Amino acid sequence: MKGGKIKSRKYHTIQEYIRKRIQVGTYPVGSYLPSENEICGQFSTTRTTVRKALDELLKEGFIEKEQGKGSKVVERRKSLGLLTVKGFSGSIDYEVRTIITKGPKITQWDPIIPFTLTEEEKKSDCVYFQRVRHINDRPVVLENNWYANDALQVIDSEEFIEGSFFKTLSQAYFIEVMGAEQELRSIPASQEVAKNLGIQQGIPILHISVRFHTSKQGLNLYGDLYCNTTDYPIRNSYFL
Amino acid sequence: MKGGKIKSRKYHTIQEYIRKRIQVGTYPVGSYLPSENEICGQFSTTRTTVRKALDELLKEGFIEKEQGKGSKVVERRKSLGLLTVKGFSGSIDYEVRTIITKGPKITQWDPIIPFTLTEEEKKSDCVYFQRVRHINDRPVVLENNWYANDALQVIDSEEFIEGSFFKTLSQAYFIEVMGAEQELRSIPASQEVAKNLGIQQGIPILHISVRFHTSKQGLNLYGDLYCNTTDYPIRNSYFL
DNA sequence: CGAAACAACTTGTATGCACAAGTAATAATT
């Protein structure tokens, strides 16, 4: 073994230990982590090191800190600058239902992807699936997804936790999204898009091409989304 | 004086000191800050405190750290998840020219803003200006901007540094963008938008409503953008 | 001359300690 020398950074092992326990639900969202001093005891270290580990988890959006109280586990999606659909009037309840229309299967890379694939990805087969997201039982987003089969096995659609691919990656494979690049375009709905979203051909559609970078070496997730923003605009927010 | 008790946090004063020197160009983009030990000497403190200050600047996107070399000043825009126009083929050079079409002036708040104004903003007058961004001498983005006059004076268009409003805020007023909320829609071009962007009415246009939060208390910047993404898609990326 | 070793810097990780400041439940006082 030559490559892959792992520096033993104490704060990093603590960080990974806590991260996994958050992912599997040992520390559920809303709960508080053990106090810094308790963690010190468990790992025979000092608060400086523990605080460094917690700082990293803070930066990654897993926890929030409250002086005098503790470190609280938070819903991570909110801390990412991800695009999300927004309810019609902003306050009414609405239910998002995701239907997998083309099951995960091995295909060729689609040339519609506007990002340059890595050499490893080009050489690999590609896993593809398509989903339609419904809000209040009306189709709103048509989403195509690809990833290199060399980097991750085919995950069966029945395996999806709560129908969510990202949730499955996190909880079952410990893979997290660490960043993304996106390209946004406004285009007229093609025949296929119009059919899937139940709208007229030519209606303005928000086209999003996205590449997600993950915590797993070599694994990028590619997305090609078509959003009908007539009733449900796309939201995005970020904060330092 | 009652309100506004400022806790004396040593790392915070160091952080602000360095931030200002970056903003005014004493530490230009690409240069290296003084070493941690030098800063320790200047402020009669320890590396722990200096590193905390640098950590904050790192989180805010002002610097990058390179082990063995130093802390480098970087172009901050890149670290923010801001939307930017992308060149046609991705690699060709293109020049963005911004023309102010309606000079900064005091008006009423425009009801098109889809965010809830604060009470202070509602009570205040509103500064408005409109710009058109050209790429390779063709109009691509029509942009309306508003902010509360109570929070910031009217800045004359001649005062804009390199034609950029945000650059002016940073370098002349030390105000930085700390976050944003955005709403994206795909809409057909209205008559006014079509006229300003030199396109046919009805062509799909990317409509972006944005609220920027700033480092200045009470100051939000509101934007209403219409982008012709036919030749120049909008880019956005974020990383943890 | 070229390569290896070294020295002098930089940032990264870690220990150990002390006290400030915020929170929450309990005890003491009014």
Next chain:
DNA sequence: AATTATTACTTGTGCATACAAGTTGTTTCG
């Protein structure tokens, strides 16, 4: 009973120190 003070926790800030690890230029050696 209601208010106040205390106490025991939590995280936040800061000092002093040590060594690891990465970078760069210089010196030494073959």
